[in-house]
Amino acid sequence: MAKNEVRFLNPPTVEAKKKKYCRFKKLGIKYIDYKDADFLLKFVNEQGKLLPRRLTGTSLKFQRKVSQAVKRARHIALMPYLADGLK
């Protein structure tokens, strides 16, 4: 047996990484409405905190707008500042 032959018990699963994309760029959404709390819910975790771009794939330009919209929604009590089990 060759010395440096590596053997696995289970064949290693090589998944093709799914490419993330910015949904605003893809769908051509130009304005993020702070009044639409249901939509903004996609960008916060269950505690009501903003999700990082790394997870949602949003581009920087739109992440800034998302964050602005979420903060406005919180101010007029359409979204909570702090929550427990939002989803």
Next chain:
Amino acid sequence: MEKRYETVFILTPVLSEDQAKEAAKKFEKILTDLGAKVNHRENWGLKKLAYPIQKKTTGFYHLIDYTGKGTEIAELELQFKRDERILRFLTIALEKHGAAWADKRRAKGSEAKVAKTKKAEA
């Protein structure tokens, strides 16, 4: 340079529906008296707040979309602060995409209303 603005404010649930409407009208009058042009107004009715404000868990939401020079906002917000019926308010300037979206939303809203009345007729 005139700009388009949008103000959302929350009225205390202690008021009756009519009183809330009257209060909303009062603030609209402040705007028109100062020379702003009201493009659109919305009444979202009594809504549940995401968190309590002044120990209230619900409130009457109203929205006014208007065009003005921007000088009337200071006066409007001063009146908001003086009025104890107001729980919260938010004024934002609509940039071109925001204005386009507001028009689209309004068109959609009126379509839905038309559809509803049509259904009611049928």
